[in-house]
Amino acid sequence: DAGVTQSPTHLIKTRGQHVTLRCSPISGHKSVSWYQQVLGQGPQFIFQYYEKEERGRGNFPDRFSARQFPNYSSELNVNALLLGDSALYLCASSWVIAGGLQETQYFGPGTRLLVL
């Protein structure tokens, strides 16, 4: 079975530009979460989407947005890029069982974004 896939794998942008990152969850997983990992730190939660609705948001500015599609894939959008947005962006998917409880999150390989 395919795991979580993300595209592109690497991306170079300049300050002020916009970027769209894509994620396809494991088949059957309906919840997708996005994380940002900067060098030397653990991943930081950005968003969680379930059934196409935002269910959680981390401490990130409004320049960050996301959406989930009917096939449960997801996009992360970042506007007006800053140098500090350079990071590894990770997508994770999980099952949702009865009562909305989610099980373990499984991560994709990430998209490495460099902002110059």
Added chain:
Amino acid sequence: DQQVKQNSPSLSVQEGRISILNCDYTNSMFDYFLWYKKYPAEGPTFLISISSIKDKNEDGRFTVFLNKSAKHLSLHIVPSQPGDSAVYFCASSWNAGGTSYGKLTFGQGTILTVHP
């Protein structure tokens, strides 16, 4: 506000010996804990998890211990193998009423090196 802390940036162990990785948390709402392993240029790989209703969970060479009163968890790897060399992250989450477990809070990571 670092709610999950891994105070040892690195750990070096001889092949065949035990590796013990530690993690402390401050948020008493956390009720689900996970360990992930991460190789360079890859996303985090799930290793093992534990619910707050347990104090120990084993899976092959990996055992996670949870001490709720001390807000401390540890990962034991026995015996350690050179292929275990990676960055290890602990992560915590809680049932946030509907967004259950969608947000993981990570520690900073510990670099484990297992020498042949």
